[in-house]
Amino acid sequence: MSGAVLLERERLTSGTTWHTAGLLWQLRPSDVEVELLAHTRRVVSRELEEETGLHTGWIQNGGLFIASNRQRLDEYKRLMSLGKAYGVESHVLSPAETKTLYPLMNVDDLYGTLYVPHDGTMDPAGTCTTLARAASARGAQVIENCPVTGIRVWTDDFGVRRVAGVETQHGSIQTPCVVNCAGVWASAVGRMAGVKVPLVAMHHAYVVTERIEGIQNMPNVRDHDASVYLRLQGDALSVGGYEANPIFWEEAVKYRPRAAGGLCLKTSTEKVCAVWSDDLRRA
Numbered sequence: 524m525s526g527a528v529l530l531e532r533e534r535l536t537s538g539t540t541w542h543t544a545g546l547l548w549q550l551r552p553s554d555v556e557v558e559l560l561a562h563t564r565r566v567v568s569r570e571l572e573e574e575t576g577l578h579t580g581w582i583q584n585g586g587l588f589i590a591s592n593r594q595r596l597d598e599y600k601r602l603m604s605l606g607k608a609y610g611v612e613s614h615v616l617s618p619a620e621t622k623t624l625y626p627l628m629n630v631d632d633l634y635g636t637l638y639v640p641h642d643g644t645m646d647p648a649g650t651c652t653t654l655a656r657a658a659s660a661r662g663a664q665v666i667e668n669c670p671v672t673g674i675r676v677w678t679d680d681f682g683v684r685r686v687a688g689v690e691t692q693h694g695s696i697q698t699p700c701v702v703n704c705a706g707v708w709a710s711a712v713g714r715m716a717g718v719k720v721p722l723v724a725m726h727h728a729y730v731v732t733e734r735i736e737g738i739q740n741m742p743n744v745r746d747h748d749a750s751v752y753l754r755l756q757g758d759a760l761s762v763g764g765y766e767a768n769p770i771f772w773e774e775a776v777k778y779r780p781r782a783a784g785g786l787c788l789k790t791s792t793e794k795v796c797a798v799w800s801d802d803l804r805r806a
């Protein structure tokens with residue numbers, strides 16, 4: 524870690540990270556993802572806190588996958604088997620058992636659910652602050668309010684373009700290695716080195732409800748057929764969806780991060796209802 528420098532244009536988390544849902548589901552169809560998620564969960568729920576003495580804000584409220592057809596339930600049974608191989612505890616529940624676990628849920632049209640008790644919710648700000656603290660303790664430097672304005676490159680004897688350094692308004696850093704982690708702005712940073720980053724932002728809508736009595740400590744919910752998620756947010760729910768016809772947002776790169784108004788746009792009730800008609804039926 525020693526010698527690594529993180530340059531942030533504004534403040535840490537000011538890009539997409541501050542408003543992420545932070546859902547951590549441990550069971551995915553690919554074994555590589557299952558291992559990566561298990562590692563992430565270990566770091567966020569235990570190791571970072573042990574190393575820094577700071578709480579990352581991790582909440583272990585569990586995760587619930589909803590099956591509204593037989594094929595989806597079969598898939599969840601396969602996920603449960605995969606989880607067993609990796610030591611991830613999970614349970615396939617009947618609609619009645621699901622109702623006992625999550626009394627507010629309408630389970631009339633459910634075939635069953637997959638419940639993973641050790642899934643949970645990450646706090647983006649807490650996780651990021653703790654990661655930065657751990658990295659600094661190991662010799663890394665985090666410099667905020669320091670936009671990268673240019674990347675110097677040179678061409679070696681074999682015609683390969685290589686990085687020589689990074690320019691900022693406050694000076695330059697000589698380095699042979701740059702990691703581009705500028706999120707939706709990555710294409711702009713890539714262009715500074717003559718690299719095309721194949722990345723385009725899309726609009727994503729989410730709604731935060733008012734306080735709901737009885738929602739406290741309920742697991743996060745994912746309905747793969749309806750393409751929606753329900754995330755516990757204090758005493759309320761945050762409801763988001765994966766739009767079937769996403770709207771690409773090429774101009775996102777022109778927006779400054781959070782401090783200057785951010786990437787958040789207002790949406791309309793009609794648009795939200797069009798995306799989540801299935802989900803609204805569930806509650």
Ligand SMILES: Cc1cc2nc3c(=O)[nH]c(=O)nc-3n(C[C@H](O)[C@H](O)[C@H](O)COP(=O)(O)OP(=O)(O)OC[C@H]3O[C@@H](n4cnc5c(N)ncnc54)[C@H](O)[C@@H]3O)c2cc1C
Pocket residue numbers: 530531532533534535536537538539540541542543544545546547669670671672704705706707708712727729763780
């Ligand atoms: C509503 C919502 C829900 C989500 N839910 C989940 C979820 O449940 N689980 C999940 O895993 N993911 C989720 N995501 C996705 C997740 O939030 C993102 O993948 C993640 O936050 C991206 O982090 P990042 O560090 O790559 O980008 P960012 O957080 O956008 O960070 C990029 C940083 O680069 C900085 N930057 C830009 N240009 C420059 C420059 N020239 N010089 C210096 N710094 C620069 C910006 O200021 C910014 O801070 C969700 C996203 C949203 C919007």
